[in-house]
Amino acid sequence: MTPQPHNSTGSAPGKVILLGEHAVVYGEPAIAVPLNSLRATATFTATGHTSEKLVVDAPGIAVHARLDELAKVHPLAAAITETTRVLNIAAPPAGTLRVASALPLAAGLGSSAAITIAIARALAAHFAIELTAASAAQIAAAVENLHHGSSSGIDPTVIAHNAAICYTKHKDPEFICPHANLELVIADSGTTGSTREAVNAVRLLHSNDPARYSGIFAEIGALVVSARAPLEAGKHAVLGAVLNANHKLLQAIGVSTTFLDTLCAAALRAGAYGAKLTGAGTGGCMIALVDAPCARNVQQALLAAGAKSASITPLMPTQNE
Numbered sequence: 001m002t003p004q005p006h007n008s009t010g011s012a013p014g015k016v017i018l019l020g021e022h023a024v025v026y027g028e029p030a031i032a033v034p035l036n037s038l039r040a041t042a043t044f045t046a047t048g049h050t051s052e053k054l055v056v057d058a059p060g061i062a063v064h065a066r067l068d069e070l071a072k073v074h075p076l077a078a079a080i081t082e083t084t085r086v087l088n089i090a091a092p093p094a095g096t097l098r099v100a101s102a103l104p105l106a107a108g109l110g111s112s113a114a115i116t117i118a119i120a121r122a123l124a125a126h127f128a129i130e131l132t133a134a135s136a137a138q139i140a141a142a143v144e145n146l147h148h149g150s151s152s153g154i155d156p157t158v159i160a161h162n163a164a165i166c167y168t169k170h171k172d173p174e175f176i177c178p179h180a181n182l183e184l185v186i187a188d189s190g191t192t193g194s195t196r197e198a199v200n201a202v203r204l205l206h207s208n209d210p211a212r213y214s215g216i217f218a219e220i221g222a223l224v225v226s227a228r229a230p231l232e233a234g235k236h237a238v239l240g241a242v243l244n245a246n247h248k249l250l251q252a253i254g255v256s257t258t259f260l261d262t263l264c265a266a267a268l269r270a271g272a273y274g275a276k277l278t279g280a281g282t283g284g285c286m287i288a289l290v291d292a293p294c295a296r297n298v299q300q301a302l303l304a305a306g307a308k309s310a311s312i313t314p315l316m317p318t319q320n321e
């Protein structure tokens with residue numbers, strides 16, 4: 001008799017770092033929100049034949065291979081092995097794991113953590129094991145650390161909890177509630193940025209001149225602290241000025257690009273309250289803080305300035321898991 005295949009699915013949102021990227025690696029606080037309009041999904045279909053192997057099918061990144069054919073450090077392989085380790089699963093199950101993601105890769109929107117957590121959720125569902133947000137974040141942090149040794153853990157944490165957070169490395173996240181009248185335009189510069197290379201470049205700067213760069217990280221940390229009240233009260237102008245100041249400090253640590261700067265300037269000219277790069281930088285996305293009346297203008301201005309895409313999204317998370 002042919003065993004009936006059955007599907008187990010998992011999904012996870014992307015994320016936007018509102019303030020504090022890079023400095024968060026050095027122990028400063030940062031604020032991040034989930035991005036539910038762009039998600040990663042994983043679907044595991046069991047074959048029922050235990051002698052068969054796990055096949056990973058991720059057409060978006062041109063992967064179709066047996067798990068044992070992928071390098072151990074391949075992000076998809078690492079996501080599966082780390083999940084089986086954390087959940088005490090003896091061996092990867094036989095079947096096909098299909099992975100898809102609407103998140104652009106290496107663009108600062110948390111695609112790798114979202115994919116890892118979607119995979120962990122699909123496998124946990126298959127084995128009917130409860131996967132807590134803390135365990136999901138732990139799995140994604142381990143995979144991230146394989147690729148850039150000093151990850152802060154902010155992406156795994158905000159994505160696993162699917163809630164807006166103020167995050168400090170090695171501490172439990174503080175949940176925050178952005179005001180409903182705050183919106184973002186998220187624009188993709190169209191070039192990718194390697195988180196690993198950006199984090200390593202900043203580490204080199206810091207090790208060559210610790211006093212100067214620790215000072216900049218502390219300034220970024222102070223901006224994050226100052227943003228909490230206007231973020232929760234919906235004070236666009238105050239919060240926008242904090243975003244602009246954070247972008248200047250990101251320029252000072254060398255992670256912006258001429259084009260990201262051009263996009264930020266275009267957003268401000270079109271009426272945005274503030275604008276900055278988001279995530280590791282050196283490419284990837286920028287964000288502009290807007291309200292409903294100016295959102296479309298800013299979106300159009302970003303597209304006219306050459307952004308690959310520009311989407312409007314509320315800052316307040318729309319869905320909880």
Ligand code: PMV
Pocket residue numbers: 017020021022023024025107108109110150151152153154155195199278279280281
């Ligand atoms: O995942 P990305 O590329 O958005 O960058 C994460 C933010 C960093 O602060 C640059 C790195 C980290 O681990 O916090």
